[in-house]
Amino acid sequence: MSRPETGTGLDAHDARRQAREQFEAWAHTYDRTLLNHFLFRPSYAVLLEEIARWHVKNDRSFSVLDVGCGTGTLAGQLAATPWPVTAVGLDYAPSMCAQASRKAAGAGASDQARFVAGDSEHLPFADGSFDVITCSNSFHHYPDQQAVVKEMRRLLAPGGRLIIIDGFRDNVIGWFVFDVIITRVEKDVYHAPWSVIHEYFVRAGLANIRRRKFNIWFPAVATIGDVP
Numbered sequence: 484m485s486r487p488e489t490g491t492g493l494d495a496h497d498a499r500r501q502a503r504e505q506f507e508a509w510a511h512t513y514d515r516t517l518l519n520h521f522l523f524r525p526s527y528a529v530l531l532e533e534i535a536r537w538h539v540k541n542d543r544s545f546s547v548l549d550v551g552c553g554t555g556t557l558a559g560q561l562a563a564t565p566w567p568v569t570a571v572g573l574d575y576a577p578s579m580c581a582q583a584s585r586k587a588a589g590a591g592a593s594d595q596a597r598f599v600a601g602d603s604e605h606l607p608f609a610d611g612s613f614d615v616i617t618c619s620n621s622f623h624h625y626p627d628q629q630a631v632v633k634e635m636r637r638l639l640a641p642g643g644r645l646i647i648i649d650g651f652r653d654n655v656i657g658w659f660v661f662d663v664i665i666t667r668v669e670k671d672v673y674h675a676p677w678s679v680i681h682e683y684f685v686r687a688g689l690a691n692i693r694r695r696k697f698n699i700w701f702p703a704v705a706t707i708g709d710v711p
């Protein structure tokens with residue numbers, strides 16, 4: 484299932500290029516912006532909590548892939564936990580990956596966190612190579628969201644978990660913030676209704692699918708599904 488036509492006239496290739504140009508330019512200041520503070524940071528806390536819940540039930544070494552990782556904040560936070568975890572961040576914007584690598588090196592976490600430039604639709608890893616896959620505030624940029632969820636499912640090991648966080652546009656505040664304002668600023672993006680995200684997960688063969696909403700003024704939703 485692909486997202487509906489957004490009316491911008493851009494094809495998938497142009498939409499990816501447009502997203503990359505936006506984020507290449509943003510990489511150096513990304514961590515300091517108000518948007519990062521109010522919109523993105525709460526997502527890392529939710530991701531860490533959901534990963535902790537998974538780890539409680541799977542008490543062993545594990546690997547995390549963060550798709551659309553930006554400046555690699557989540558990977559750095561994972562490396563700072565006492566968990567036996569290794570993290571890989573993937574992002575389409577090479578400057579984001581470079582910034583993420585610099586941050587990990589500065590924190591002495593290069594052994595635990597590495598970063599790869601690539602497209603979410605074609606993840607350059609073997610089947611079943613990760614225990615947990617995360618994706619925060621990036622999914623609305625993907626031209627074929629169903630293909631990405633299937634690709635993420637391919638990489639998950641048995642018992643693995645997928646957690647995707649993006650803007651929740653199913654109430655009035657979310658509709659105004661994401662469908663009106665963010666879409667006007669970012670142009671060719673699509674914040675899927677939760678029923679559509681649920682359907683992506685079902686079609687990819689994930690089970691125990693649930694959602695967790697958070698934030699009032701920038702409402703976000705985490706969709707969580709497990710590999711049976």
Ligand SMILES: C[S@@+](CC[C@H](N)C(=O)[O-])C[C@H]1O[C@@H](n2cnc3c(N)ncnc32)[C@H](O)[C@@H]1O
Binds near residue numbers: 506523550553574576
């Ligand atoms: C708003 S940032 C979110 C970064 C981080 N996950 C966070 O929550 O702060 C969105 C990121 O998605 C990346 N991105 C956009 N399209 C992508 C694609 N097709 N494949 C991989 N990453 C993509 C952008 O380069 C950008 O770094």
